[in-house]
Amino acid sequence: MANHTQKHLAVLIDADNAPAAIVEGLFEEIAKYGVANVKRIYGDWTGPQLGGWKKVLLDHSIQPIQQFAYTKGKNATDSSLIIDAMDLLYTRRFDGFCLVSSDSDFTRLASRLREEGLTVYGFGEEKTPQPFVSACDKFIYTELLREDAIVVSSNTPATVPSEKTEPAPASKKYPKAPVDFIAKIMDDIAEEDGWAPLGSLGNNITKLRPGFDPRTYGFKKLSDLVRAYPHAFELQTRAASGAGAGILYARHRQAGG
Structure with missing residues (x-):
């Protein structure tokens, strides 16, 4: 019965604006929201800059989409991802999209997908411009998905982070909750x-x-x-x-x- 309630999701990754180090945490997070029926990643795979992603594509069944940089200074990858997103939208097979990028160029895409009644989950670094964050139904900062991210366990009494407390060498100082x-x-x-x-x-x-x-x-x-x-x-x-x-x-x- 649970399978019938799972959302069908399309995962589209901008390889130029997402580090390969998040891949494990990324798909664990996506699994909380539904099933990733489509997993595509966009970039110029002829160069060495995407070597980190090349190592994990097969393990996670991610389909690489080749996009050459036709003109220096122009990001053809963004256009390719947006076109594919619209093609997938019109198949009417998906309940939501996962857009993995820190690029504000996808702000309008996120808004357009939501206009069609689909849920949009954004994934990007903390530097992601606010317009893109706000255009998504939910936005997850990828710093939280790295293996070295540490959070308070639900089985451990939580304590409020304090500047007066001397943190352990490996601990992270967290901002005060709103x-x-x-x-x-x-x-x-x-x-x-x-x-x-x-x-x-x-x-x-x-x-x-x-x-x-x-x-x-x-x-x-x-x-x-x-x-x-x-x-x-x-x-x-x-x-x-x-x-x-x-x-x-x-x-x-x-x-x-």
Whole structure:
């Protein structure tokens, strides 16, 4: 039954603007959202600059699309990817697209795909221009997908990153989570008792900030992030109807009184 609910996705990778080091994490992440029925990567494969990608194409069944640079200074790869995306769109076989690039040239493509009712997942580096990030339904920063990315385990009590704490040599300093922003969304969708379903909270945050990801702030899941700020939020598990697992609810303490 689960197979019938899986989204069919087309994965299109701009090899010039995506490092090969993300490949494992990339497809693990994509698997959370659906099945990658099409996996294509675009670039000029005659040169040495894409050697890292060449080593992993077969292992991940990614189809390389050759695109020569006809004119110096012009990116023909972008045009080839966009044309293929539109061709795939009109087959009506896909529920969504995964656009892997840090290039803002794909902003209009993302918007056009969404106009057709398809879900667009963007993947790019933190330097990706905001217009492209905002044009996607959800945007995942590829720094989070590298093997050396470290997040707080859901099985470990989460702690708030602090500048006063001396980090271990291999640790990473994470930015402070946008507590006020999360609190505002929580208040907006809260039920009469002040509690909001955590799933709805995550969905609404993503609608307003497609690039939001708990891992950016050092937490594996949104629940870990919320739990790490007990002065601002509290969590509650409520029994689900039937034999399902409990449902997590969150409340902004100031709103709850």
